[in-house]
Amino acid sequence: MTESLESLRQKIDALDETLQELLNQRAALAHQVAEVKLATDPNPVFYRPEREAQVLRRVKERNQGPLDGETMARFFREIMSACLALEQRMKVAFLGPEGTFTQQAALKHFGHAVETVPLGAIDEVFREVESGAANYGVVPVENSTEGVVNHTLDTFMTSELKICGEVELRIHHHLLAGEHTQRDKVTRVYSHQQTLAQCRQWLDAHMPGVERIAVSSNAEAARRLKDEWNALAIAGEMAEELYGLQAVQRNIEDRPDNTTRFLIIGKQDTPASGNDKTSLMVSGKNRPGLLFEVLAPFRDQGINLTRLESRPSRTANWSYVFFVDCEGHKEDGKLETVLETLENAGNSIKLLGSYPKAVL
């Protein structure tokens, strides 16, 4: 005979009680960790990305179901977020306004027990962290359809901040209407320029005569619909909810696997987590074979590159800086050898940081 509803619910209640006790035991331990950090370090660092990545990876590895590993990792993400908030409440600056994908990325990475602070531009996010007004910052760096976010790369040229994490977000764009929108009279559609580009084919096919107007963010596009009757916006779910809009058509991005990668920036160096990436900038005197010479040491050491970009150096015309992302941590022997080789060849190198590969 199957067990009665009442008996099953009693078992759930008992388990919930145990879970709650265990969560509080965990929180108390995190609190003790904070005391140890305070006692042993004059400049204690409470947020430890390498430790959090290890905890989340282990959660996924040992998971037996029926809940899947991703779901379980998301629970633990929130548990750690709440535990960390007992040590120190984090302030995380992001490219605003409220409701952007960058805010969604910040919450995915840090969990919901942080305070997120919207800022108007990428360099403002950097400055907020540099000044200490925010503990960390989150900025977009590349999109799988549209490529690199130049402004973020350029800001690294002059900033001393370190990359201490990365987060990837699947990006879905929705065509949205406001409460005053007269859907049969639409003459324009607002969105961020990157979003318009990611939906170009859909817009060509379905809204050929409608003017596309690029604004500073998708959330700003959503906000504008409040005062307009002949416009639509393209934005994500967070902006849709925040501004109380209705979806005319969902998921209009041209590529179904459209993904954006964001970086977490801060002031700290991150120790190795066991599965890391390193980002660096290399510049050298323009000469035949420069790029070849920059890449050869990585090949010689068998280090996998995950991204390569070149940007104008902004110091002289037609001279370039290479942005390299590779697998491994800067304190791995192999990568140390690469860095030495590059420096000995007269190139200048700026290490932007080693950080755990995205887990969630």
Ligand SMILES: C=C(O[C@@H]1C=C(C(=O)O)C=C[C@H]1O)C(=O)O
């Ligand atoms: C508890 C610690 O501090 C923070 C909270 C963590 C957690 O709740 O597991 C992990 C790393 C830190 O961000 C720690 O450093 O171990």
